[in-house]
Amino acid sequence: MKKEIIKFILNGEQVEVYVDPAKSLLHLLRNDFGLTGSKEGCGQGECGACTVLLDDLAVNSCLIPAGKVSGCSVVTIEALSRDGKPDFVQESFVEKGAVQCGFCSPGMIMSAHALLKQNPRPDAMEVRTAISGNLCRCTGYKQIEEAILLSAEKLNK
Amino acid sequence: MSYLKAESIGQALTLLKESAPESRLIAGGTDLFLQEFPERLIDIGSIEELKWIEEKEGFLEVGAGVTHTIAGGSDLISDKATALAEACLQVGSPQVRNIGTLGGNVMNAAPAADAAVALVALGAVAVLMDKDKNIRRVNVDQLYAGYNCSAVDCSSELLLKFMIESCKSGEGSAFVRFAARRALALPMVNAAVRVKIKNGIISEIYLVAAPVKPAPTRLLKTEELLLGKSACEETWLKAEKSAAGEAEVRGSLLRCSADYRKHLVGILVSRAIQVAALRAIGGKEEG
Numbered sequence A: 001m002k003k004e005i006i007k008f009i010l011n012g013e014q015v016e017v018y019v020d021p022a023k024s025l026l027h028l029l030r031n032d033f034g035l036t037g038s039k040e041g042c043g044q045g046e047c048g049a050c051t052v053l054l055d056d057l058a059v060n061s062c063l064i065p066a067g068k069v070s071g072c073s074v075v076t077i078e079a080l081s082r083d084g085k086p087d088f089v090q091e092s093f094v095e096k097g098a099v100q101c102g103f104c105s106p107g108m109i110m111s112a113h114a115l116l117k118q119n120p121r122p123d124a125m126e127v128r129t130a131i132s133g134n135l136c137r138c139t140g141y142k143q144i145e146e147a148i149l150l151s152a153e154k155l156n157k
Numbered sequence B: 001m002s003y004l005k006a007e008s009i010g011q012a013l014t015l016l017k018e019s020a021p022e023s024r025l026i027a028g029g030t031d032l033f034l035q036e037f038p039e040r041l042i043d044i045g046s047i048e049e050l051k052w053i054e055e056k057e058g059f060l061e062v063g064a065g066v067t068h069t070i071a072g073g074s075d076l077i078s079d080k081a082t083a084l085a086e087a088c089l090q091v092g093s094p095q096v097r098n099i100g101t102l103g104g105n106v107m108n109a110a111p112a113a114d115a116a117v118a119l120v121a122l123g124a125v126a127v128l129m130d131k132d133k134n135i136r137r138v139n140v141d142q143l144y145a146g147y148n149c150s151a152v153d154c155s156s157e158l159l160l161k162f163m164i165e166s167c168k169s170g171e172g173s174a175f176v177r178f179a180a181r182r183a184l185a186l187p188m189v190n191a192a193v194r195v196k197i198k199n200g201i202i203s204e205i206y207l208v209a210a211p212v213k214p215a216p217t218r219l220l221k222t223e224e225l226l227l228g229k230s231a232c233e234e235t236w237l238k239a240e241k242s243a244a245g246e247a248e249v250r251g252s253l254l255r256c257s258a259d260y261r262k263h264l265v266g267i268l269v270s271r272a273i274q275v276a277a278l279r280a281i282g283g284k285e286e287g
Helices: A025-032 A088-095 A105-118 A124-130 A141-156 B009-019 B068-073 B075-080 B082-088 B102-107 B114-121 B220-226 B233-246 B258-280
Strands: A004-010 A013-019 A051-054 A057-060 A073-075 B003-005 B023-026 B040-043 B053-056 B059-063 B125-130 B135-139 B144-146 B157-165 B171-179 B187-198 B201-210
Touching: A013 A025, A025 A051, A051 A105, A057 A105, A088 A105, A088 A141, A105 A124, A105 A141, A124 A141, B009 B023, B009 B040, B009 B157, B053 B075, B059 B075, B059 B102, B068 B082, B068 B102, B075 B082, B082 B114, B082 B171, B082 B187, B082 B258, B102 B114, B102 B157, B114 B171, B114 B187, B114 B201, B171 B258, B187 B258, B201 B220, B201 B233, B201 B258, B220 B233, B233 B258
Parallel strands: A004 A073, B003 B040, B023 B040
Antiparallel strands: A004 A013, A051 A057, A051 A073, B053 B059, B059 B157, B125 B135, B125 B157, B171 B187, B187 B201
């Protein structure tokens, strides 16, 4: 498609980019904004490694055409840490040893944020459902579940 | 411009009129990157007018732009069209449910799309509007032209909403599916049922199993067999046998063999009927 100007809010800042609207949001983030925290696993909405928040909801950025985010708010893993310090969910992942190869972690953490925004007191089953679109091939799911439950505890303290 | 985001139904129709036949409507667009990307798109995914859920004069009206997450979490849908809420929560993953819409689930015309299967079993009617604002109403199962091929030309017509007769007391519906994993897996078979029970006797029944035909299709012979039968174990066994016999299925590498699928159709239909019947008579569900 012909390039267009697309305006949206990226990690809290209004941005403007001249881009092919048929480009995926994932490629837009990685290649045009240099935000490489969101990962490309399958590129077809199966693995969730590219999960970002679109208007506060978890979505697969590999399935979103750039044109769709015009006027929306996008939040990526890069927005979480402050002054080089991990946020409470990232911290919980470290504390619980929920990171192995690390490729699924950004997506898992964004799905955790999406869950906690809507449901600050999830039970284990709700956590599992929330990350059911995120594959971890090291299969450290148990620690990830624990890390998200710990994040919820911190949130409610 | 080639990617246009419509803000209203009126604007979408005007854009269609101006740019047809090259333009194509998309809503969530979750399957776009899996296909050849169209040259011109009109994105109707953020039109608020397509996101209503309301009950009017005994009918549940669900906008075509309602996402699976919203439909699955709607108390009104859970209460009046339970099978639809259940089906919506089984579609894809949370990420896909957050963006994919009910309208898209039907217009994409996959043969066993969970929400579409539930809609057909609930007897849903689709309301469509063309470029000149003419309205037509069509049963959802009539919207399919072939495997993964919709009978609706999305360069000239817009799907507005679904109308479903609300389940009243004595009626119940249910959706079940079987897949290789509990999340993010294509169903090998799914089934949905709407049933009315009067004095312990099945007085109305809509029964759908998929993928059997290109469109989610009712198992009419089994429906007929069950009408007038009492809601009991013996009837469920009959339903299982009849549904497995009636469904002309084929095997696929993607899902499972034909024999296995036939077996599953019977089992799932029987399970769905039992759950729907329990809801119809107001019984308690286990776990």
